[in-house]
Each structure stands twice: as C-alpha cells, then as structure tokens.
Amino acid sequence: QKITNILAIESSCDETSAAIIQNGKVLSNHIATQHVHERYGGVVPELASRAHMQNIIPVVDAAIKDAGIVNEEITALAFTQAPGLIGSLLVGACFAKAFAQARNLPLIAVHHMQAHVLAHFIDEQPPFPFMCLTVSGGHTQIVLCKDYLNMEIMGETIDDAAGEAFDKVAKMLGLPYPGGPLVDKYAKLGDPLRFKFPLSEMPEYNFSFSGVKTSILYFLQKERKLDPDFAEKNLNDICASAQYTIVKMLINKLTKAAKAQNIKHVGIAGGVSANSGLRKALLEAGEKNGWKVYIPKFEYCTDNAAMIGITGYYKFLKGDFTDLSVSPSARATW
C-alpha cells in the first residue's frame, strides 16, 4: 500500500498546531498555546497572528521530527481554511500553500467545524448517522453527521458560544481568563439547585446564552448591594447553579435533536467537553435514551491539527483538493 503522510496545520484562533497523519493514523500532534492573551482577558487577534508567525515553523518541525519522518516523506498538506480569525488563518494558509507549491504537493482545505466533529474518528469509528454537539470558546453547534464529509448543522448559538458563557460568568465572579475550567472546579463543591437562572428557550435546535448571562449579572449586582462579598461567600453555589443551567440548555437541545433524527450515537467535542457537569449529563442522557456516547481524548477536543489531518485524509481519499488560489475565510458555511 502506498503511504500517505499528511502534514496538517491548524491556526484558526490562538493555538498553533501541526500534525502528521499517516494513512489515517495520527503519528504526531504538536500544539503551541499562546499565553500572551491571558492578561487581556480574551484573544487579541493581532497578537494571535504574530504568535502564529513565531510558532509555526518550530511547531511543524516538532511534528515532523516526532512522527519519525523527514520533510521529503510528506505527501500532502491540509490546513484550516475557515472559520476563524482572519489574520490567524492567513498564517497557516500561507505556510501550507508555500510548502505545497515548493514541493508540488496536493493541498487540502479543511473546515474547522467539520474537523471538530471528525475528531471522534481519530481513535474510534462511530457508525453513521452520528450526532455531535461541538462546544468551545468560539462555537456551539449540533451537527448531524451522515458520512465523513456529509454533515448538516441542525442548530447553533445565535449569540455567545457555550465556552464564552462560562468565561463571562467566571469574569463576573472575578475569576481569571479563561474561567470555564474554574467554574467547573468550584461547581463540583456547590449546590446546583441553590440559585435558579432562566433556561432561554430558542426555537428548533438553536441556543442563546445572552439571557442567562444577563440574569446572572443582574442577580450579582442585586446581591452585592446587600453584601459586597456575596459572590466570594457563595462562589461554589453560584458556579454550580450557572453550570447546571448552561449544561441543561445544551443537553435539552441535543436530546431533542437526537430524538427527531432517531440517533443512537452521540458525541461531544470542543474545549467545553472537558466540563464535568456536561460529561455527567451526557452520560445520563445516554443511559436514558439508549445512546452510545463518545468523548474524544481531551487533546483532540480543543483546537488541534490532528483533527484537521483526519478530515484532510478523508478529503484526500475523495480527491478533494484545492489549488493555490484558495484563500482563508473568517466565516464560512459548508
């Protein structure tokens, strides 16, 4: 059998990542996380682009070395074409185009959100139809996956992403960025039913998190007038109640969508899939509805090039290549 070594690049937000995928298997997956954004409380696009420029060659070198191959053995390039921060995407796209042109190699453009879903196919092979809830700092989508490259977005957020909602709650509580994991940590010690926040109900399978965020903000403002230390004294219960609300909204819609399509194989992806409340609720919903539940390794849940390479591999098998005129796009449908 002919050996296919795909060099995959991911640079859509604040992680610079490179991976080598050999005949559909991940040989290496390197990720350089940018820490410059922490002090700003969010990703600063211009700083992200600059950090990608500094990181890209060392990260690619590390991925190639770690895979135990040499540059000349690479047979195709895959890169994140959309969606993401345009300056960040440009760094990865330019690198991949230059490499492909210099070596005369096929070039594969990958959609970041399809790649999050296909991260489930790195270590496992869930049968189709498969449904994935992708939840991260930038995205919240319910995707119906009929085949590797045949996907349909059933629902998505109309405002904040789920991770953003977690981070904003954390910020209101005075926790550092990104606060999602801290909310999770304190929630484990608190009572999820102590405070009630409204579950904003959107039509169909869509989400909206701005209502919960505002209600928590007003609630904290009111309580802090009576006791300035209210949030500090009740941190665990506030985190537990906020997490309970966000998770419930996610699982309600996912269940509704899975039932409507009679889906029995359900997964979660994206950084928020690390959330212990979401994992527990997914397992419970799985028990109740007879689903087999899938959660990829955490390294494949957050932004990474391995998922770009797997998606690239399925596109490679179909001969779905792009030419050098391709340019990245901040927004894109599939």
Ligand code: KG4
């Ligand atoms: O996928 P990811 O690493 O990056 C993108 O946004 O694409 O996701 C990061 C998001 C952040 O909003 C972070 O706060 C959230 O995932 N997150 C969590 C947890 N771990 C990460 N949110 C809640 N609970 C967690 N344990």
Ligand code: ZN
């Ligand atoms: Zn992502």
